Amino acid sequence: MKMITKKVFLVALATGFILASCNNEEETLIGPESDLNAVSAKASSNSIPQNIDGNLNWNLPGINSHEFKNNFNAVVPSECGDTPFRAVTSFYNDALINGFLGSWDGNPDAIDVILDDYFIINQIAAFDNINTDTFGASGEYTRYVNNRVRSLEKFWDMPDLISVRGQHTSTLEDLNVLRYVYENYSDATPEDINYLLGIAEHFNTTSDQIPENPFYASDGFATFSGIIVVGDGIVSMLAETGLDPKVVWSGILAHEWGHQIQFQNFGNWEYPIPAFINTPESTRMTELEADFLTAYYLTHKRGGTYNWKRVEDVLASFFNIGDCGFESPGHHGTPDQRLEAARQGYLLAANQKKKGQISSAQSVHDAFLSILPGVVGSDVADNEGNLQ
Numbered sequence: 001m002k003m004i005t006k007k008v009f010l011v012a013l014a015t016g017f018i019l020a021s022c023n024n025e026e027e028t029l030i031g032p033e034s035d036l037n038a039v040s041a042k043a044s045s046n047s048i049p050q051n052i053d054g055n056l057n058w059n060l061p062g063i064n065s066h067e068f069k070n071n072f073n074a075v076v077p078s079e080c081g082d083t084p085f086r087a088v089t090s091f092y093n094d095a096l097i098n099g100f101l102g103s104w105d106g107n108p109d110a111i112d113v114i115l116d117d118y119f120i121i122n123q124i125a126a127f128d129n130i131n132t133d134t135f136g137a138s139g140e141y142t143r144y145v146n147n148r149v150r151s152l153e154k155f156w157d158m159p160d161l162i163s164v165r166g167q168h169t170s171t172l173e174d175l176n177v178l179r180y181v182y183e184n185y186s187d188a189t190p191e192d193i194n195y196l197l198g199i200a201e202h203f204n205t206t207s208d209q210i211p212e213n214p215f216y217a218s219d220g221f222a223t224f225s226g227i228i229v230v231g232d233g234i235v236s237m238l239a240e241t242g243l244d245p246k247v248v249w250s251g252i253l254a255h256e257w258g259h260q261i262q263f264q265n266f267g268n269w270e271y272p273i274p275a276f277i278n279t280p281e282s283t284r285m286t287e288l289e290a291d292f293l294t295a296y297y298l299t300h301k302r303g304g305t306y307n308w309k310r311v312e313d314v315l316a317s318f319f320n321i322g323d324c325g326f327e328s329p330g331h332h333g334t335p336d337q338r339l340e341a342a343r344q345g346y347l348l349a350a351n352q353k354k355k356g357q358i359s360s361a362q363s364v365h366d367a368f369l370s371i372l373p374g375v376v377g378s379d380v381a382d383n384e385g386n387l388q
């Protein structure tokens with residue numbers, strides 16, 4: 001077993017995942033204390049447990065796309081109601097669960113493999129650089145993404161520092177990849193691994209959702225170690241809401257690049273409250289800054305060269321992905337706050353347009369700090385009003 005000791009810090013897109021079929025009128029979800037063995041062959045989607053403990057020893061702080069948590073129940077203010085993206089994710093969520101059930105013989109171990117391990121395996125693959133150098137399910141965005149990365153490198157003066165990696169559902173079709181991950185990231189014996197691979201092979205060959213469902217490639221995050229991962233699935237699901245997939249790629253890349261700029265300047269940049277301490281206020285602050293950096297780059301005439309309206313439409317969709325968990329340590333800011341931070345980034349770029357000047361990251365950071373109180377009201381600090 002290879003233990004992951006390298007300290008990485010991740011910032012993930014909050015994709016949220018609802019492990020229940022919306023087609024079922026009576027949902028009785030089993031709580032985390034439930035024993036998986038209680039799931040019998042007669043079980044339906046009503047009784048698939050929400051908290052699933054898979055076989056892999058791999059934990060990336062900040063990544064929760066595989067935890068099957070219903071992010072949307074906790075806090076639902078009006079501005080976080082139904083969105084086109086919610087409809088798309090709900091569709092694929094149901095398709096995945098129904099696809100699982102259609103191939104399931106009731107073996108509880110299959111839940112661990114298909115509804116937990118698969119997500120982690122695809123994260124590990126991204127980190128181990130397995131099948132990561134193309135973008136889009138058929139590689140159709142590879143050239144575009146590579147050009148965008150070069151543009152970001154040049155704009156922010158960060159040549160060859162960041163490794164941008166694709167993530168594909170097809171990786172999970174390769175049983176050799178699954179074997180490699182189980183061998184290196186689990187305690188499973190060779191016999192166990194053969195058994196787990198048998199489960200994988202069964203679902204891969206009998207279900208059109210496994211592993212084809214876009215949730216299996218829906219990661220989007222940046223790590224302190226200079227890696228950005230963007231899965232095909234998160235892009236395709238956003239594009240299905242009517243957005244131009246290229247602008248979606250650019251928006252996600254620019255946002256995650258913004259986090260890389262923060263990581264590079266970690267310890268040097270001043271903030272009103274500490275960055276990356278995993279409190280709602282801290283996360284909101286760094287997320288809003290990433291949004292500010294995103295719009296600055298995307299609308300700058302020497303950056304993405306997009307007009308604001310086009311950027312606004314795409315970012316507004318990102319921001320409605322579902323982060324209204326105001327008390328969550330991973331809180332990104334409300335959609336309105338995020339859009340306002342982005343608009344301020346655009347205004348900074350617009351004011352420089354005539355000169356074609358690109359500000360240093362430090363200058364953009366300073367500009368962000370000056371607009372932050374206006375974006376979040378007076379509530380930059382924690383709930384007690386303390387500047388920590």
Ligand SMILES: [Zn+2]
Pocket residue numbers: 011012013255259287290
């Ligand atoms: Zn972010």
